[in-house]
Amino acid sequence: MAVLKVEDLSVQFRTAQGVVRAVDRVSFEIRAGETLAVVGESGSGKSVTALAIMRLLPRHGSTRVSGRVMLGERDLVGLADAEMQRVRGNQISMVFQEPMTSLNPLMRIGEQIEEGIRRHQNVSAAVSRRRAVELLDQVRIADPHRRVDEFPHTLSGGMRQRVMIAMALACEPKLLIADEPTTALDVTVQAQILELLATLRKTMNMSMLLITHDLSIVADTAERTLVMYAGRIVEAAATGEILARPAHPYTRGLLGSLPKPRAAGRSRDRLTEIPGAVPPLHALPAGCSFAERCQRADAVCRTDRPEARTVTHDRLAVCHFAVAEAI
């Protein structure tokens, strides 16, 4: 059963260079109890997608969101502001990329956790306080009774991200969106945070949307993976399938740029990189957006936009030459 269904979601920004389609007709669903990873370079539209689901995009007149985001029977895109506030932090929560700046430096940690609880649940100050201490304990912050009264500047980046996670889980949401939750952290801390997220997801029986630019972290955490490029989903499949037999040349490129653990002994195996850069979104080419950087590209790729095709059961790739290949 799907917790969240995104249908034809598009986000447009009006900028000085013209209208930019940061997210272009994206559709996917997140099933109950699963982790779905969205992978892509910066500028691929993955974060914008998450913010659009949460309705947290900057509210200038220049942003336009279309399509549907179905949470159960309700479409979040058209929901009234007050209704949306009841959803945020309650049914869907979000953890952001920058733990150093995402907490309010002038408020005690406990207050920041408690205000979410008190907003959505009709509980007393004593109860919410107890819950805040519990949550800090759950995200494995030592000495939670003392930490709850401290200000964020006394905590390290990893600790702050734990606090962010505690805040997000305060009301036991159905879905947690984690937007590059480990990018700003040290490598050793990254693993701990990912492991914590995975464990908590299981014990609380939530679904998770994990957004990352790092394919290497999806293997252990996500059941399914979407690959985004230039605002569009280019490949969607079970994580194991994608890692073993990527169907889209871009996914193959991403995988090729990763060090392979099994090949560690073979010094001849060099990392490959994808030549070129993501085309500017206000000047996308007529055909496939990836054509300029694709070794496989043909004349047809430069003229026709590829449509999504089913490669095998339950997997899609948006490429004229989509075939699953083992690498």
Next chain:
Amino acid sequence: MEPLLQFWRRYRQNRGAVFGLAIVLTASAMALLAPWLFPGDPRRIAGAPYIAPFVTWQFPLGTDQLGRDIFVQLFYGARVSLLVGIAASLVTALIGCTIGALAGFYGGRLGALLMRGTEMFQTIPDIMLALVLVTILQASLLSVIISIAIVSWTTVARVTRAEFLKFRSQDFVLACVVMGMPSWRIIVSQIFPNVLPPIVVMTSIIAAGAILAESSLSFLGLGDPNSVSWGMMTGAGRSVFRNAWYVSGIPGLAILMAVLGINLVSDGLNDALNPRRRER
């Protein structure tokens, strides 16, 4: 030529700033053309007292309680206001930049000492000091300008210091130090051009403040007794404002417009000089 044109293109995006520029240009034209359009003493008695504005073509803005032409005095008043605004802000910028640059570039003990001094001047009430200085130095345009500069340079010094601190540790400055360039040349030729935009904006804001301060002093009768200024006109009309509001109302409006104009221009300068800050 091309950079200037680009600057103007960015500047005119701010419609308020274009309006402000129009006001400032009008005031400047009034100041420059005053002796040529209306030769003779602006304070001479020209007609009957208390002629209301927009009644006769001879005195478009009426006359005051002594029968002096308000329209003509307004032209001459622009000279004093703009002169004080320009002179005071330039002196202010000079003092503030020097002290701020030294404090920011050298840092350490000298910097701390200079910043202490700056904080000290900040706590001294400005018009009160001006009042003391004007009474001691005798009322003249020069003492008004000095008084205003002495109390307003601190903001420029703080901004300049902050900017210098930012650039002090950047690679191109360090490269110059390594090359053995003398400090004064690094300050003047390398860092200063980079910190100019915020200083230009600050200076224009101070010019507006100086015009307000001058008008307050003149209103109190502490301005230069030998020249006409808008503040003085407002102060002189104060005793009759119940019956003839326009005698002090019109010069007050002139001050308002001039200060508003300069503030709008500084907003526009800010937008045009920091393009990235314009996105709001």
Next chain:
Amino acid sequence: MDASSSQAVRVRRKTTPWAFQVAVNRLKQAIPTIACVLVVNFFLVRLIPGDPVDAFVAKAQGADQAFKDHIRHEMGLDEPIWVQFGIYLSKVAHLDFGWSFQNSAPVLDVILLRLWPTVLLLVFSIGVSLLGGVFLGVTAARYSQTWKDRTIAFMSMVLYAMPAFWIGLSLIVVFSVKLRLLPVGGFDTVGSGKTGIAYALDVGRHMTLPALTLGLFYLAVYTRLVRASMFELLDSDFVRTARAKGLSERTVLWRHMLPHALLPLLTLVGVQLGSLLSGVIVIETVFSWPGLGRLTFQAALQRDYNVLLAILLMSTVLVVCANLIVDLLSAWIDRRMDVN
């Protein structure tokens, strides 16, 4: 930060309360400032060309030589200059600011008599402009880029450019002359014989226009500052986090964003207190409010230097005290500062 070092922070915090630390820091800065004002005060008067007795005792001009010599000796003006400075310092330490020949009373008495009307006026107008400025600035941020925001921005821009005396005169014309609602000036109705609440209301009626005049300019200043700070914060990460928690826009603005905007506002209030006192000079003169500002102006006109210098010193002390309060408030809002 690991557990042991934050433990250390806590221990240190317990031994020296942060409020004490902040106060000590501010006083360290204040003492040289006050010392400097003392020095400037002392030498400034001696820079005045002519006989210092003439300068100090305006009425002495034309008096006979014997009287002048008497004054000269009385004030220690026949001593060497460093002895004079010593005498001056010890007098100031004893709160002896000399004699006001214009008011025929000790300077301290003259000033204390005029102090409280000014403090009343200041507290009232700062209070009103702070509350108004915060409310308008937050409202502008709430409705950014709509007509409400544009109106607030435009009005504060215009108010910001208005000379205070002109606002005062306009208010008098409208409310006193045309509508006859409020008195033209003064502190209370002379000879009304009112007492208690009736008297307080009478003073309140007299204070409305001067407080409004002084407050309007600062309302504009504070509105502009709060609006600008709030705009800077609108897209910051922690504000996004607050929204992601599902908090209402009102909570996000007032609880999460406003404290950040209050920090620069408080600093500005402290810095501007000096110029606020300057504004008081003009406004008290326009409204014949019997406070320090009018006293300053009269002293300047009559060259009553003892009074003038004592006011300059006292207002510096006042600004220092206000800055101490500002520092304490800022440190209370932002606890990051008390770690070092």
